[in-house]
Amino acid sequence: MTQTPAHAQSTDSVLMIRPGRFYPNPETAADNAFQRNADRDSAVLTLTARKEFDAAVHALRAAGVNVHVFEDTAEPEKPDAVFPNNWISTHHGGRIALFPMYSALRRRERRQDIVEELRKHYRVTEVIDYSALEDEGCYLEGTGSLVLDHLNKIAYVSLSNRSNPKVIQRFADDFGYEPVTFTSIGSNGQSIYHTNVMMCIGTAFAMVGLDVIPNKAERQQVRARLEKTGKEIVELSADQIANFAGNAIELQNESGEKLLVLSSRAARALTEEQRKTLTGYARLVPLELPTIELGGGSARCMMATIHLPRL
Numbered sequence: 001m002t003q004t005p006a007h008a009q010s011t012d013s014v015l016m017i018r019p020g021r022f023y024p025n026p027e028t029a030a031d032n033a034f035q036r037n038a039d040r041d042s043a044v045l046t047l048t049a050r051k052e053f054d055a056a057v058h059a060l061r062a063a064g065v066n067v068h069v070f071e072d073t074a075e076p077e078k079p080d081a082v083f084p085n086n087w088i089s090t091h092h093g094g095r096i097a098l099f100p101m102y103s104a105l106r107r108r109e110r111r112q113d114i115v116e117e118l119r120k121h122y123r124v125t126e127v128i129d130y131s132a133l134e135d136e137g138c139y140l141e142g143t144g145s146l147v148l149d150h151l152n153k154i155a156y157v158s159l160s161n162r163s164n165p166k167v168i169q170r171f172a173d174d175f176g177y178e179p180v181t182f183t184s185i186g187s188n189g190q191s192i193y194h195t196n197v198m199m200c201i202g203t204a205f206a207m208v209g210l211d212v213i214p215n216k217a218e219r220q221q222v223r224a225r226l227e228k229t230g231k232e233i234v235e236l237s238a239d240q241i242a243n244f245a246g247n248a249i250e251l252q253n254e255s256g257e258k259l260l261v262l263s264s265r266a267a268r269a270l271t272e273e274q275r276k277t278l279t280g281y282a283r284l285v286p287l288e289l290p291t292i293e294l295g296g297g298s299a300r301c302m303m304a305t306i307h308l309p310r311l
Contacts (some may be wrong), residue, residue, distance in 0.1 A: 002218060007092055008260060008299040009150050009203040010250045011307040013066040015090075015114070016057060019082040022049035022222045026293050038166055042079075047126070048291040048304030056287040056302065061259065063285050064253025068306070070117070077303050082292060083301040084109065085196075086141040090308045091175060092150065094125035099142045100133040102162050107134065122308035126286065128174055140167035144194035144301060146177075149201045152229045153177050156222065158184040158213075180225050182218035184209065196300050202250035205281050206231040209241045232281075234274050243269035244298035248306050249305065250282055258282035263289045263298045 018211055025040040060067050067095040072081040087110045089097045096115060101107045115127060130140065130268050145163040147156040155177040157163050172179045191196050198209040206226045213219040248262035260282035267286040279285065285300050
């Protein structure tokens, strides 16, 4: 499918939140196998995470990406505020979705002032707020749960306690996406908590850990949908996924050049052959994020992509 500015897979604008406090969230440690205990106190972690954040913003801007930086509010404390893609997504045509979050600490991250600030720069036609579903114990954590193929209107979702079928279907109906659901299992034997750690969709490629989808029929369905939509599949191993290779995002800069943003750790985990394939589609932009990755997320989680029409 042809990519047009109004209906593109990648965008040149992102929303990022500079952490006010940063430490691995104790409420999410049980089911986030990517999270690590830190041997430093939160003040030291926060200072280091801010330095990594600022360097990441600098690298993105140097690559030609438009970065809207918001400061985390000091109160209430939000240890995962640096990962905004879980509570907000923006869409072609001017719609915004706000999502129900598993962790009570994370529900504090939703900020109406950020939505209002976006209205100053972009056309916002509607805000669809799913957060009331938290009262029913139903969660869907934004583009952590949903890996969206915008060109073909497909939502790939690895089911977990963070990605509830009821909310997936509601989102799919509201935004016109075909849900492709499956279960992926990490090396610890648990369901992988977010789809975007094992899968990345670009305009013409897909990075995906097919081997971590144990059900053969589901694995074949995912492969078939990717192939039918013309994506070149770059298969990721469980070890590469554990090193955040799946937590990448295709962006583009102001001149339309495609960029693949991922952490330096993720980039190092790629094989030479994978790197050669990917650089045929996008310039790799590695970000140094060792402290932020202790929180269980990486480069993709730090960016809420902005697909809204500019004013």
